[in-house]
Amino acid sequence: MKRHLISTADLSRDDALLILDTAEEMAQVSTRAVKKLPTLRGRTVVNLFFEDSTRTRTSFEVAEKRLSADVINFSAKGSSVSKGETLKDTALTLQAMGADAVVIRHGASGAPKRLAESDWLHGSVVNAGDGTHEHPTQALLDAFTMRRHLNPGRGHDLDGRRITIVGDVLHSRVARSNVHLLHTLGAQVTLVAPPTLMPFGVENWPCEISYDLDAALPKSDAVMMLRVQRERMNAAFFPTQREYSRRYGLDAARAGVLPDHAIVMHPGPMVRGMEIASEIADSARSTIVEQVANGVSVRMAVLYLLLGGSEPAIAPTSSVSTVSTVSTASTAGITEEPSK
Amino acid sequence: MTSYLIRNARILGGEPQDLRLKDGVIAEIGTGLAGSGAADETVVEAEGLVLLPGLVDLHTHLREPGREDAETVLTGTKAAAKGGFTAVHAMANTFPVADTAGVVEQVWRLGRESGYCDVQPVGAVTVGLEGKQLAELGAMADSAAAVRVFSDDGKCVDDAVIMRRALEYVKAFGGVIAQHAQEPRLTAGAQMNEGTVSGELGLAGWPAVAEESIIARDVLLAAHVGSRLHVCHVSTAGSVEIIRWAKSKGWDVTAEVTPHHLLLTDELVRSYDPVYKVNPPLRTQADVLALREALADGTIDAVATDHAPHPSEDKDCEWAAAAMGMVGLETALSVVQQTMVDTGLMTWAEVAERMSHRPAAIGGLTGHGRPVSVDEPANLVLVDPAYRGTVNPDAFASRSRNTPYRGRDLPGRVVATFLRGEPTVLGGELV
Numbered sequence: 194m195k196r197h198l199i200s201t202a203d204l205s206r207d208d209a210l211l212i213l214d215t216a217e218e219m220a221q222v223s224t225r226a227v228k229k230l231p232t233l234r235g236r237t238v239v240n241l242f243f244e245d246s247t248r249t250r251t252s253f254e255v256a257e258k259r260l261s262a263d264v265i266n267f268s269a270k271g272s273s274v275s276k277g278e279t280l281k282d283t284a285l286t287l288q289a290m291g292a293d294a295v296v297i298r299h300g301a302s303g304a305p306k307r308l309a310e311s312d313w314l315h316g317s318v319v320n321a322g323d324g325t326h327e328h329p330t331q332a333l334l335d336a337f338t339m340r341r342h343l344n345p346g347r348g349h350d351l352d353g354r355r356i357t358i359v360g361d362v363l364h365s366r367v368a369r370s371n372v373h374l375l376h377t378l379g380a381q382v383t384l385v386a387p388p389t390l391m392p393f394g395v396e397n398w399p400c401e402i403s404y405d406l407d408a409a410l411p412k413s414d415a416v417m418m419l420r421v422q423r424e425r426m427n428a429a430f431f432p433t434q435r436e437y438s439r440r441y442g443l444d445a446a447r448a449g450v451l452p453d454h455a456i457v458m459h460p461g462p463m464v465r466g467m468e469i470a471s472e473i474a475d476s477a478r479s480t481i482v483e484q485v486a487n488g489v490s491v492r493m494a495v496l497y498l499l500l501g502g503s504e505p506a507i508a509p510t511s512s513v514s515t516v517s518t519v520s521t522a523s524t525a526g527i528t529e530e531p532s533k
Numbered sequence: 534m535t536s537y538l539i540r541n542a543r544i545l546g547g548e549p550q551d552l553r554l555k556d557g558v559i560a561e562i563g564t565g566l567a568g569s570g571a572a573d574e575t576v577v578e579a580e581g582l583v584l585l586p587g588l589v590d591l592h593t594h595l596r597e598p599g600r601e602d603a604e605t606v607l608t609g610t611k612a613a614a615k616g617g618f619t620a621v622h623a624m625a626n627t628f629p630v631a632d633t634a635g636v637v638e639q640v641w642r643l644g645r646e647s648g649y650c651d652v653q654p655v656g657a658v659t660v661g662l663e664g665k666q667l668a669e670l671g672a673m674a675d676s677a678a679a680v681r682v683f684s685d686d687g688k689c690v691d692d693a694v695i696m697r698r699a700l701e702y703v704k705a706f707g708g709v710i711a712q713h714a715q716e717p718r719l720t721a722g723a724q725m726n727e728g729t730v731s732g733e734l735g736l737a738g739w740p741a742v743a744e745e746s747i748i749a750r751d752v753l754l755a756a757h758v759g760s761r762l763h764v765c766h767v768s769t770a771g772s773v774e775i776i777r778w779a780k781s782k783g784w785d786v787t788a789e790v791t792p793h794h795l796l797l798t799d800e801l802v803r804s805y806d807p808v809y810k811v812n813p814p815l816r817t818q819a820d821v822l823a824l825r826e827a828l829a830d831g832t833i834d835a836v837a838t839d840h841a842p843h844p845s846e847d848k849d850c851e852w853a854a855a856a857m858g859m860v861g862l863e864t865a866l867s868v869v870q871q872t873m874v875d876t877g878l879m880t881w882a883e884v885a886e887r888m889s890h891r892p893a894a895i896g897g898l899t900g901h902g903r904p905v906s907v908d909e910p911a912n913l914v915l916v917d918p919a920y921r922g923t924v925n926p927d928a929f930a931s932r933s934r935n936t937p938y939r940g941r942d943l944p945g946r947v948v949a950t951f952l953r954g955e956p957t958v959l960g961g962e963l964v
Binding site for chain 1: 724727728729730731732733734735736737738740804805806846849850851852853854
């Protein structure tokens, strides 16, 4: 593992499988009465959110607390940031306070990379969504969910599985992270969107492109619907909400042509009746709620691996007291610092 | 007045000759010129150095008045002198905007007082650069600053009627409109060149068509009303084609390219380091090669730096929050040497054409861009083309450090710059 998680493009197949396999171990913890590991005891993790995202922030917070980290939620709204403090000064402040890891959500593409490559702070940086760039933990939880349904088992990848991602690809950090990761894991990805919502140069991405949802569905093992944000609706990307919904929404008729084993995914928050019909979102093949649960396991795995987990998260004896809390020989390449 | 005897300089890259500078002009040129014996004559040994006419920049931002934290006329002209320039045009997007005779005269006066380089103010085309109402172009032309180049640079004069009227109006006093070609609707929120890289990075694109569509409109407008048009910082292969076509029609269109667009590409943006954020944005390698070819064949008339200093806090941040622009005065000649001379695309004589004669002619500067011959003003620069060095922004004379070349090896070095016979730079250092 690397020291930061900025982009899924930085993950090798081995890196990705290590995260997914570790997440399987973490998932076991969530089934216990006491859902807690001492792994990150004494480590400080800051959730630095420049954009409101209750879902993602809460998911990270649960993951951090299950690993016994000291959790600080730093919301940009109502803080010094809204008084004009820069990213640099916020980072210097967090560094001075001894943050071991910073989970950052930022509206500007590239802000997490800037943070990781600056000398403003020395802890690990986890990208929790940057602008229209990437959202790597979302892609990891999506892959985790797909693997459980389509090719279950540790060490397994998604070789040959056909994944269709539908919607506002242009503005979607989820789509970008998924394309990189799913390609690394051997899946065949098809992006479906109206041409106005395809990124420039998408033909060079490691995936197929289609404007026709109906053609893509019968051969999909998983279909992931992306939200279309309200502010796009008046910017000439498509004529009307209803036309978009007719051409690119997943309704019951379209879901009916999916293979029986196919799953329906959505990173949330969804607009029911727009990109996905309520009856499909709530159907047996929908993994939307399961994705949320898996998000906690995957984020636990990421934080565990970035912050020095070289040994199995859970010892074969299942005795939590043997879980490694410090490890200088970390594969994550972190120089261990004394607990503060 | 001190005289200078420059020995064994390769004028425009030719065979070594000697020059005597006296009373602000070139007094003698020859081989084996003897020292005058006068106590006040200084000998400058120039063996191996190339002598060019003092460079002329059509496009700088000296930031004064208003943003003296980024640059002042004094620090900007020091940077210009170190880069081999003897005259620079200062763009109008200051605070207040240079849209009145008062502001352009202030900038002009500050340039005179600096003594390092002549400063020719550019006047705004429209009041406050708002693109709505013509500024008092005639008053700026008639002022002590004698403005001839007008530009809303930083913003495009996107209204076709305003652009047409401006092109027509300045004919009365031999002016030219220098257009920053950027269709605003196609570039709302734009962060970088629209291409494969922007798609991957999730940064809003600045498509080439936003530049090319304005240039196409403007060359047609200029032809229709019989006016002169100058196109600022051409950055795309498509723009080159349009300008080439316009020139083939005999229309009075000129164009400039920046050094950074001759060397750098949008691949650098993958770092998300805002030092590479500039407007127009860094384009692709195909664009870079087309621009070099166009500069070599004369389709693009001039190199202009678009020197755009910013204080460190405006670059030490996330990409979207960062200011656009790069400093360029102190590295321009080195970049041109690397991209155009060392590649064999241009001779030193052609460098003199594109960095001195043509920009001076476009800007209407009579005392600059003159031939290197006897009785001409002694505005000259000595360059050591064999020098190899690493760019160290901490040594810049500019007040700002936002160079994309930090740590990069570039060839060539300005050894001496003479402004009307007096050195502003000697031995590579400011005098």
